[in-house]
Amino acid sequence: MAIAIDSISALLDPAIFIVKGTGLTVALILGAMLMGLVVGVPLSAVQVYGPRWAKFLAGTYVWFFRGIPILVLLFIFYFGVFSPMEAFLTKLAGYRVNLPFLAAVTTLGLASGAYQSQIFRGAINSLHAGQYQAALSLGFSRTGALAHIILPQALRLAIPSWANEYSILLKDSAIAYVLGTLEIMSRVKLMVAATHMHVPFYIQAGVIYYFLTWVGLKGLRTLERHTRIPGLGVDQENPQGIELEKPEERTA
Amino acid sequence: MLKKFFLLIVLAALAVCPTALKAQTEIVNGYDAASFEPFAYVDSTGVVQGFDVDCVNWIIEKAGRQVSHQPFAWESIVELLQNKNINMIASGLSITAERAEKVAFTKPYWTIKQVVLVGKNSPLTLEDVLTGGKKIGLQLGTSDLQSMEDANGKDGRKYEIVGYPSPDLAAEDVVNGRIDAVVMNDDRGYAILQTMDVKFLGYAGIPDEDFGYAVNKDDAELLEILNNGIDAIKADPIWDELVKKYNLDKKL
Amino acid sequence: MSNVNLQSGPSGRDNNSQDGAGADAGARNSRTANARTGRPLLEVRNVSKSLGGKLILDDVSLSLDKGQLKVLIGPSGSGKSTLLQCVHFLTPPDKGEVVLDGQSAREMGQKNICAFRQEIGMIFQDFNLFDHLTARDNVAIALRKVKGQPKTAARVRAMDELERVGLADKAGLYPAQLSGGQKQRVSIARAMAMEPKLMLLDEPTSALDPELIGEVLNVIANLARGGMTMLMVTHQIGFAQHLTNEILFMEEGRIIERGTPGDLLGENSGSRTALFCSRLTELTGR
Numbered sequence: 001m002a003i004a005i006d007s008i009s010a011l012l013d014p015a016i017f018i019v020k021g022t023g024l025t026v027a028l029i030l031g032a033m034l035m036g037l038v039v040g041v042p043l044s045a046v047q048v049y050g051p052r053w054a055k056f057l058a059g060t061y062v063w064f065f066r067g068i069p070i071l072v073l074l075f076i077f078y079f080g081v082f083s084p085m086e087a088f089l090t091k092l093a094g095y096r097v098n099l100p101f102l103a104a105v106t107t108l109g110l111a112s113g114a115y116q117s118q119i120f121r122g123a124i125n126s127l128h129a130g131q132y133q134a135a136l137s138l139g140f141s142r143t144g145a146l147a148h149i150i151l152p153q154a155l156r157l158a159i160p161s162w163a164n165e166y167s168i169l170l171k172d173s174a175i176a177y178v179l180g181t182l183e184i185m186s187r188v189k190l191m192v193a194a195t196h197m198h199v200p201f202y203i204q205a206g207v208i209y210y211f212l213t214w215v216g217l218k219g220l221r222t223l224e225r226h227t228r229i230p231g232l233g234v235d236q237e238n239p240q241g242i243e244l245e246k247p248e249e250r251t252a
Numbered sequence: 253m254l255k256k257f258f259l260l261i262v263l264a265a266l267a268v269c270p271t272a273l274k275a276q277t278e279i280v281n282g283y284d285a286a287s288f289e290p291f292a293y294v295d296s297t298g299v300v301q302g303f304d305v306d307c308v309n310w311i312i313e314k315a316g317r318q319v320s321h322q323p324f325a326w327e328s329i330v331e332l333l334q335n336k337n338i339n340m341i342a343s344g345l346s347i348t349a350e351r352a353e354k355v356a357f358t359k360p361y362w363t364i365k366q367v368v369l370v371g372k373n374s375p376l377t378l379e380d381v382l383t384g385g386k387k388i389g390l391q392l393g394t395s396d397l398q399s400m401e402d403a404n405g406k407d408g409r410k411y412e413i414v415g416y417p418s419p420d421l422a423a424e425d426v427v428n429g430r431i432d433a434v435v436m437n438d439d440r441g442y443a444i445l446q447t448m449d450v451k452f453l454g455y456a457g458i459p460d461e462d463f464g465y466a467v468n469k470d471d472a473e474l475l476e477i478l479n480n481g482i483d484a485i486k487a488d489p490i491w492d493e494l495v496k497k498y499n500l501d502k503k504l
Numbered sequence: 505m506s507n508v509n510l511q512s513g514p515s516g517r518d519n520n521s522q523d524g525a526g527a528d529a530g531a532r533n534s535r536t537a538n539a540r541t542g543r544p545l546l547e548v549r550n551v552s553k554s555l556g557g558k559l560i561l562d563d564v565s566l567s568l569d570k571g572q573l574k575v576l577i578g579p580s581g582s583g584k585s586t587l588l589q590c591v592h593f594l595t596p597p598d599k600g601e602v603v604l605d606g607q608s609a610r611e612m613g614q615k616n617i618c619a620f621r622q623e624i625g626m627i628f629q630d631f632n633l634f635d636h637l638t639a640r641d642n643v644a645i646a647l648r649k650v651k652g653q654p655k656t657a658a659r660v661r662a663m664d665e666l667e668r669v670g671l672a673d674k675a676g677l678y679p680a681q682l683s684g685g686q687k688q689r690v691s692i693a694r695a696m697a698m699e700p701k702l703m704l705l706d707e708p709t710s711a712l713d714p715e716l717i718g719e720v721l722n723v724i725a726n727l728a729r730g731g732m733t734m735l736m737v738t739h740q741i742g743f744a745q746h747l748t749n750e751i752l753f754m755e756e757g758r759i760i761e762r763g764t765p766g767d768l769l770g771e772n773s774g775s776r777t778a779l780f781c782s783r784l785t786e787l788t789g790r
Contacts, residue, residue: 017298034262083335099337130632136594138646138698139622148649153636180285180324190294193287193420196447231680232635
């Protein structure tokens with residue numbers, strides 16, 4: 001009995017230490033997702049509408065970031081780009097920058113951009129091609145058509161896939177531990193070393209990640225519901241589109 | 253609604269990221285993320301402790317500066333110093349000719365011997381372990397692993413080296429029987445002896461090692477601060493206090 | 505629709521001097537006289553276009569006076585849609601000129617081509633409504649984003665246009681909730697809101713159920729009566745021949761016959777057009 005109580009209190013402090021890493025993990029994920037969005041949307045537009053040479057460049061970018069494992073990318077960016085640039089970055093920022101975090105967010109963000117661009121590309125392509133023509137016909141410029149007609153629809157269609165991307169980013173963020181960022185996994189490793197106990201802390205990490213996943217997916221589902229438009233995208237209630245009595249009466 | 257969602261993410265990202273981006277202090281000491289007890293490690297509440305940590309804190313403080321400690325993966329820690337991502341390494345770093353080519357060392361401040369540990373109930377003798385083709389665990393990226401590798405096959409030595417991210421993990425595998433023995437430095441060995449079911453078998457018979465602090469080759473100023481500091485602290489009563497605090501006086 | 509003889513202006517010669525019969529006799533009712541300046545509203549000169557290595561349009565020329573409606577018919581693959589796309593400069597032709605009201609499209613350059621396109625409206629076979637917007641917003645969006653009108657003004661204008669096509673009560677519905685006929689009428693309202701000089705119609709009723717064709721044809725007829733200059737590709741010969749004074753028959757990228765409905769479709773005309781149309785009526789019974 002005494003041993004059990006001892007173990008539990010021995011677990012409490014490390015557990016608290018680990019939970020504190022959640023903030024950094026969330027920062028990693030949000031930062032990466034945002035960067036991925038900023039990179040992914042123009043990339044997808046280029047891949048669908050761009051001139052040949054631009055399509056080629058975009059394709060190369062996607063191929064690079066999809067083909068190389070995240071861990072390798074992390075090291076490449078950290079040692080190849082950020083580490084040598086440290087003096088410059090410090091001068092730019094005015095204070096000493098947390099390099100591991102910056103490198104991790106940037107790498108995850110750029111990689112996410114590659115994946116998100118494919119999501120949007122699929123969404124854009126699934127739209128009826130004529131809408132772009134119609135927009136041009138009304139006098140929209142190409143960017144105008146993209147911004148006002150294509151993207152609002154493509155983004156809505158992309159929301160379910162985002163849920164997937166979010167889960168992946170969540171798991172990928174754990175890899176950042178190799179760079180020494182003190183996010184959840186780094187802290188787990190430190191506590192394992194300090195207490196020589198493995199399983200309780202790995203389980204704890206699992207619980208936290210599961211909770212973060214749940215929150216994120218719930219949020220995205222709410223977003224999807226609020227931006228739903230009849231007829232646009234897959235009807236979640238009736239994905240196979242089985243025809244029932246139409247609510248609106250079709251009058252000639 | 254979509255616009256509100258994006259605004260939310262951007263705000264959240266902006267809120268969290270800048271704080272994450274900021275690093276700690278002017279001088280950053282890199283230590284072994286796998287926890288090198290008792291020189292530099294994280295205790296179960298997440299506080300950085302250790303003989304090296306305390307000494308360096310004292311030295312730097314006396315010089316009127318500030319220092320913080322960050323964990324990194326041991327294999328790349330020297331490279332990080334070369335790239336000036338950290339200012340120094342104070343983490344039980346052994347002075348070797350190979351490392352001295354890359355970074356600048358202070359004078360030695362501590363000497364260690366390499367010891368051999370086996371399971372508490374192990375029937376093996378020192379000779380068995382060193383010549384009987386047994387499995388010996390060592391931490392990757394350390395000088396002891398290098399020395400053991402160099403010595404293998406000479407003077408009748410015969411053993412198989414198994415690499416681990418930390419000596420603790422190697423020790424755990426000794427306890428559960430996956431390997432036969434572990435080799436590490438004596439201070440670490442003492443600490444492990446207190447908490448794990450292993451026993452001291454003898455010395456590994458490889459050259460003793462000196463610990464030194466390492467700084468970047470261009471950082472003459474910090475080197476001087478540390479060298480002077482080593483002299484100062486050894487002359488100060490705090491030296492004995494710290495030695496006692498971390499059981500470094502208890503020799504195997 | 506009564507046929508009224510309209511004087512052909514000095515430009516009459518240009519219009520129909522090429523192969524095929526037909527002068528401007530028996531033109532349709534038109535509120536406005538022929539172009540003040542005496543030149544056609546639309547001139548298509550020697551347009552050629554290749555797609556995917558295949559020659560789709562081969563030296564096509566035609567012109568439209570203001571207020572005229574001309575009908576383009578022909579078998580699939582003859583290049584009719586491509587011709588409309590080139591006139592609209594959605595895809596620029598490889599060779600040739602498109603001149604609208606004296607303004608050459610090619611001379612406008614890439615930057616100003618949007619302004620050129622604004623002057624022309626197009627009705628598509630597949631409607632091409634914007635799925636994420638209500639009917640009213642479909643009509644209003646170009647007014648707001650292209651013409652820069654303020655939101656309320658655009659909405660009012662949009663409702664006007666929807667009234668004109670008889671869909672004011674459906675303004676708040678999304679395209680997925682509308683029937684085919686309603687969708688096409690919305691797309692007409694949308695195009696008309698931009699006050700184009702020329703309307704191009706690419707088989708506007710081909711994708712509609714038979715019962716719904718009538719409502720769209722009514723709207724088109726109203727437009728024609730109102731004096732809109734139109735070039736229409738259609739299979740609805742029975743309807744079209746009463747609205748127009750010139751039919752153009754295209755085959756394999758060339759206009760091979762042009763003439764009045766009377767000439768081309770009259771008894772014993774022996775024209776290719778008549779042959780084609782009789783096949784159509786065989787199938788559709790119209």
